[in-house]
Amino acid sequence: MASLLRRAGSPSHPPQSPGQAGSRLAAAAGSASGAASILGSWQVCHNVCLGLVAMLAVLGITVSGMPLAFLTTVALPIWWIAVALLALTSYLYLSRRCISRGLIVLNAGLIIAGAPWLQSRLAVAWGMGGTVVVAGVYLLIADRRVKRCHTGGSS
Numbered sequence: 001m002a003s004l005l006r007r008a009g010s011p012s013h014p015p016q017s018p019g020q021a022g023s024r025l026a027a028a029a030g031s032a033s034g035a036a037s038i039l040g041s042w043q044v045c046h047n048v049c050l051g052l053v054a055m056l057a058v059l060g061i062t063v064s065g066m067p068l069a070f071l072t073t074v075a076l077p078i079w080w081i082a083v084a085l086l087a088l089t090s091y092l093y094l095s096r097r098c099i100s101r102g103l104i105v106l107n108a109g110l111i112i113a114g115a116p117w118l119q120s121r122l123a124v125a126w127g128m129g130g131t132v133v134v135a136g137v138y139l140l141i142a143d144r145r146v147k148r149c150h151t152g153g154s155s
Contacts, residue, residue, distance in 0.1 A: 049066060075116050079111070100140065100143060102136050102141075105136035108132055109134075109135070115129075
């Protein structure tokens with residue numbers, strides 16, 4: 001019995017207080033909540049529209065339909081701006097290496113998936129863009145693992 005009491009207080013087996021267990025549970029719940037929030041990210045545009053409708057309703061303006069439908073007419077210029085910004089960030093990456101290549105690949109995949117002239121073949125656009133996005137995520141994870149291995153810590 002005495003050896004059990006000594007071992008429970010030893011540095012190799014520190015006693016766990018209820019606060020530590022609760023803290024770990026809260027951290028795990030927070031991580032699970034953050035991971036689950038990704039599942040609803042596809043609704044961003046819909047939520048922006050609903051927010052606009054709600055804000056206008058507070059002001060006494062009733063809107064039915066899609067209040068941001070006018071953005072479909074400017075989709076092509078906005079897409080070209082995205083392509084120009086991707087070209088600029090790619091240039092910065094090639095000249096200075098100051099931007100993550102994984103993020104550039106990920107952004108390229110999103111731009112491919114959103115190409116306006118491929119909307120008649122949506123499955124093809126999403127397939128090509130999604131493949132590039134997955135490659136970008138893989139590069140981000142690989143870069144992070146290499147950095148952790150070289151620094152020896154967890155950042």
